[in-house]
Amino acid sequence: MDIQELAEKVLAGERRALARAITLIESRRPDHRAEAAELLDVVKRSDRQALRIGLSGTPGVGKSTFIESFGMMLTAKGLRVAVLAVDPSSARSGGSILGDKTRMERLSRDPRAFIRPSPSQSELGGVARRTREAVALCEAAGYDVVLIETVGVGQSETVVAEMSDLFVLLLAPAGGDELQGVKRGIMEIADIILVNKADGELKPAAMRTCADYAGALRLLRKRPQDPDNFPKARTVSALQEGGLEDAWADMITLSDWRRETSHWDARRASQARHWFEEEVRLGALARLSQDKELSALMDQLGTEVAKGLTSPRAAAERVIAKLNAV
Incomplete structure (x- = not known):
C-alpha cells in the first residue's frame, strides 16, 4: 500500500480513501500497525481541527435517530459531518451487527456526511480501541464536525470524554429523579444533557425529567472549563427535529468560550x-x-x-x- 498516496487522498477529502485509512488503523497486523503510524504522521501535518462531539446514552434512547436528524441539520448548513459509531460486539462470538448506516438511511446518502460503524470488540468505555485515531483521520479529511457515538453505556463508561471537545449525554423521559442525576460518573463529565423523545404523550415526562436533571446539575461542583449556565439540560425531539437548533447553539457557545479562554487547547493537550x-x-x-x-x-x-x-x-x-x- 502506498501510504503517501493514501494520505494525499485522505487530505483531499476522498471518502473511499478515508474508509480505507480507517480500516488500516483498525487492523491488528504488525505490518499494518507500522503503516498506520506512518499514515497518521503524514496527515497530522495538515493541522486541521474539527469540533469533536462525544454522544452517549443508554440503549434505546434514540442515539441513531438523534444523530441522523442532527447531522442532516448540520449538512443543510453547509458543514461536513463524520459519524463514528461504535457497535457492541458479542461476548460469545465476537461479532457485531454494525447496523448504524442502515438506521441512518438519509444521512448515509448525504454527500456531506461520512458514517463509519466499528465494533467495540473487547474494549470497555463505550468506544473502540482505535476510535481516537479515526477521529484524527476525519479531521485531516476536512470534516467540520465529528460525532462519536458510543455503545449504550452506564454511569462509569466515560472514555469518550477523553477524545471529544464536548460530551453530550442523551437521556430518555422518566429516566430517573433528581437524586439519580446527582450520582457521580458519567453525569460529572457531561457538558450538555439532552432529554430526547420530547414529543407526543412523552413530552410532559420529558419536561419533568429535564427539570430534575437541571436541578441536579446545579448541585454539582462548578468546573473551571464551563462558562455560566453550563453544563445545562434541555429537551429535544429527534423524531420531530425539535430543539436541535437550540442544542447546536449551546454547543457553539460552549466551544467558542473554551477556545477564547484557552480551555480548548489545554483539554486537547491533556487528552494527548x-x-x-x-x-x-x-x-x-x-x-x-x-x-x-x-x-x-x-x-x-x-x-x-x-x-x-x-x-x-x-x-x-x-x-x-x-x-x-x-
Whole structure:
C-alpha cells in the first residue's frame, strides 16, 4: 500500500480513501500497525481541527435517530459531518451487527456526511480501541464536525470524554429523579444533557425529567472549563427535529468560550498525554503475550491461581518482577 498516496487522498477529502485509512488503523497486523503510524504522521501535518462531539446514552434512547436528524441539520448548513459509531460486539462470538448506516438511511446518502460503524470488540468505555485515531483521520479529511457515538453505556463508561471537545449525554423521559442525576460518573463529565423523545404523550415526562436533571446539575461542583449556565439540560425531539437548533447553539457557545479562554487547547493537550500513557500501557500488556518466556510464566501462574495455590496479587508481582528483569 502506498501510504503517501493514501494520505494525499485522505487530505483531499476522498471518502473511499478515508474508509480505507480507517480500516488500516483498525487492523491488528504488525505490518499494518507500522503503516498506520506512518499514515497518521503524514496527515497530522495538515493541522486541521474539527469540533469533536462525544454522544452517549443508554440503549434505546434514540442515539441513531438523534444523530441522523442532527447531522442532516448540520449538512443543510453547509458543514461536513463524520459519524463514528461504535457497535457492541458479542461476548460469545465476537461479532457485531454494525447496523448504524442502515438506521441512518438519509444521512448515509448525504454527500456531506461520512458514517463509519466499528465494533467495540473487547474494549470497555463505550468506544473502540482505535476510535481516537479515526477521529484524527476525519479531521485531516476536512470534516467540520465529528460525532462519536458510543455503545449504550452506564454511569462509569466515560472514555469518550477523553477524545471529544464536548460530551453530550442523551437521556430518555422518566429516566430517573433528581437524586439519580446527582450520582457521580458519567453525569460529572457531561457538558450538555439532552432529554430526547420530547414529543407526543412523552413530552410532559420529558419536561419533568429535564427539570430534575437541571436541578441536579446545579448541585454539582462548578468546573473551571464551563462558562455560566453550563453544563445545562434541555429537551429535544429527534423524531420531530425539535430543539436541535437550540442544542447546536449551546454547543457553539460552549466551544467558542473554551477556545477564547484557552480551555480548548489545554483539554486537547491533556487528552494527548492521556492517550500516550494508554498506548504505553497497551504496549506493555502486548509484550506479555509476545514474549514466549513471559507467556509461559503467565500460563503457569494462571493455573496456580485457578487451583488456589497462590494469590492473584502474589502471582502478578512475580510476573512484574520478571518483566523488570527482562
